[in-house]
Amino acid sequence: MTTPMLTKNQSLVFDVLTKAEGPLSAYTILDKLRDHGFRAPLQVYRALDKLLEYGVVHRLESINSFVVCAHPNEDCHSHGLVAFAICESCGQVIEFHDHEVDHRLMDWLKSQKFKAEKSTIEIRGHCAGCAA
Amino acid sequence: MTTPMLTKNQSLVFDVLTKAEGPLSAYTILDKLRDHGFRAPLQVYRALDKLLEYGVVHRLESINSFVVCAHPNEDCHSHGLVAFAICESCGQVIEFHDHEVDHRLMDWLKSQKFKAEKSTIEIRGHCAGCAA
DNA sequence: ATCAATTGCGTTATGCTATAACGTGTGCGA
DNA sequence: TCGCACACGTTATAGCATAACGCAATTGAT
Structure with missing residues (x-):
């Protein structure tokens, strides 16, 4: 899958995750984006859904958090299990x-x-x- | 680890999981045990914590559910990754x-x-x- | 050009998952 | 008998995720 242009919300979420040292929960992301107009969890979850779909973000099930893919230039969906x-x-x-x-x-x-x-x-x- | 005698609550939770066809969420277990006096999530979670510790139950992180170990006679903690x-x-x-x-x-x-x-x-x- | 379908967005409300903090009772060894 | 560990019960709360509604912008086929 090739990653399309990100929307405003997707970019904001992606930037927050990129700048973070480690994984963040959806609600932590929400808090970091309140200054940018985010008000509700869905705004975060919808963006995350897309970023996950594009393969640029991973979900860590065991800690209910999200992290940027460590291989920015490849397609994470293509190199098998992560x-x-x-x-x-x-x-x-x-x-x-x-x-x-x-x-x-x-x-x-x-x-x-x-x-x-x-x-x-x-x-x-x-x-x-x-x-x- | 050898599995000690189960307490009443632990046995009830274990039985429910054993009779189930597949994994169950903690709240589903709670509902199935209301007739036996269960009222609160903690009663389930506390029993589950012990059953997990004894290795007779597994937690499935990706679906927030619990399932009995498929190897009743062995110690799941001993045979490596599951x-x-x-x-x-x-x-x-x-x-x-x-x-x-x-x-x-x-x-x-x-x-x-x-x-x-x-x-x-x-x-x-x-x-x-x-x-x- | 227009209409329908799709997509993103915002909001409110709700549901599901998990734990904190308190108190009770029981058994057991020092 | 005192102290400790453990299981248990209850209330309250925290944390994670989605349903359902409506609106606006885009696209693309007719």
Whole structure:
């Protein structure tokens, strides 16, 4: 999917996420955008839906938050499964991809005749800096 | 971890989940237990916390639901990462484990000096029966 | 040109998910 | 018997997400 021009709201949400150090919840984004006229959660969620669809933002299911894709120039929908390591101390997220894991999971799913559509791989723990 | 005797509430919640065809949300469990005296969400969540701790129940982050472990006689905490295939049509869940995926992810995390604590691997899509 | 369909937007209201904070009772070991 | 840990019950609240309405702008086919 090629990313179309972002609308005003989409840009605002995307900018907030880009400037953030780590993942943000929808309501945190909302608060950061009140000065720009945002009043309701739906304004955020609608923008996020599109950004997710375009593949420029990821949703972290285990912490109900959103983060910009770490591979700005590629299409995240194309490079298979995405995995995240989420630090529970500092909140930082490391995004990575592994074709082996990818294949292995896909093979298994195929053996079960399961048609995969969306995937979530999230590891929570402590990053190098925080584990000390 | 060996699973201690379950308390009354824990048993009730566990039974409901065991009899269910698929994953249930905490509030669905609550509704099913109103006849048994349950009145508040906390009664469910507290029981679930323990059942999760004992490893006899899994939490599905991507659908905010809970399901009994598919391997009643083993200790789910011991056989590494757990992955789930969740059918978005019928709601059924297939639980599986793969040491290769396991190792691969762990190696990567190790290379990043990331200390993993909890993991979530969930694939949503359509099962063999529903994909038709 | 016009009409219909689509898309984005704003607002209000609501529903679902999860936990905080308080108090009670019970069992058990020091 | 005192203190502690644990399960439990209740009320209240916090946090996450969407339904349903209406309006405006855009597009594109007739």
